[in-house]
Amino acid sequence: MSESGFTPALGRFAPTRFYDPVIALTRERLWRAVTVAHVAPRPGDVIVDVGCGTGSLASMLVRAEPEARIVGVDPDPEVLAIAERKTRAVRWVSGRGDALAGLLGEGTADIVVSSLVLHQCPMPMKRAMLASMAAVLRPGGRLVITDYGLQRTALMRLAFRTVQFADGKADTQPNADGVLPELITAAGFEDVREADVIRTITGSISVYVAERG
Numbered sequence: 001m002s003e004s005g006f007t008p009a010l011g012r013f014a015p016t017r018f019y020d021p022v023i024a025l026t027r028e029r030l031w032r033a034v035t036v037a038h039v040a041p042r043p044g045d046v047i048v049d050v051g052c053g054t055g056s057l058a059s060m061l062v063r064a065e066p067e068a069r070i071v072g073v074d075p076d077p078e079v080l081a082i083a084e085r086k087t088r089a090v091r092w093v094s095g096r097g098d099a100l101a102g103l104l105g106e107g108t109a110d111i112v113v114s115s116l117v118l119h120q121c122p123m124p125m126k127r128a129m130l131a132s133m134a135a136v137l138r139p140g141g142r143l144v145i146t147d148y149g150l151q152r153t154a155l156m157r158l159a160f161r162t163v164q165f166a167d168g169k170a171d172t173q174p175n176a177d178g179v180l181p182e183l184i185t186a187a188g189f190e191d192v193r194e195a196d197v198i199r200t201i202t203g204s205i206s207v208y209v210a211e212r213g
Helices: 016-026 028-039 054-062 076-088 100-105 124-135 154-159 161-167 169-174 180-186
Strands: 046-050 069-074 089-096 109-115 137-148 189-200 203-212
Touching: 028 054, 028 137, 028 180, 028 189, 028 203, 054 069, 054 076, 054 109, 054 161, 054 189, 069 076, 069 100, 076 089, 089 180, 100 109, 124 169, 124 180, 137 169, 137 180, 154 161, 154 169, 154 203, 161 169, 169 189, 180 189, 180 203
Parallel strands: 046 069, 046 109, 069 089, 109 137
Antiparallel strands: 137 203, 189 203
């Protein structure tokens, strides 16, 4: 993590202003569409996008269900500025993913979603963010995590080295070893499952879904 307390969107790979064109190389349209399908927003749902970055996923959720209430949370003012230019239909909040209850209130969200964030975080922060997601969700609320998960093949492990170059091996290796389901369960979630796996040129991206107990 950087001295600012968070890893920039592209880590040390490139400046944040290049995030959208770079991330498009990861079959972004596919895995974001799959994520939205698992979120399945409904009118009136309060959906919190943790580590919303430049707002692409939050914007897709607005288009999928304009009557849902979307909140995008990110600690990086540079990416939030980009997100705000994409849509004003989202409530953009400056803050960290390990402090959601303080930012938004406990038990206020129906769904929490996060994409390509946890792999950048040290293990203690992964745990803290998942605990924070559980705290902001109402009982029975749904969690959808889309991130680099278990890299099952030699080809995917090789491809994932690009991510490890950008974000550091210490933080990313637990994801590649398949730690996320264990961490999600330890945070108090139930019915944890890997719902989809999408192969990309930077490694395989998994979609995990779970419910708050």
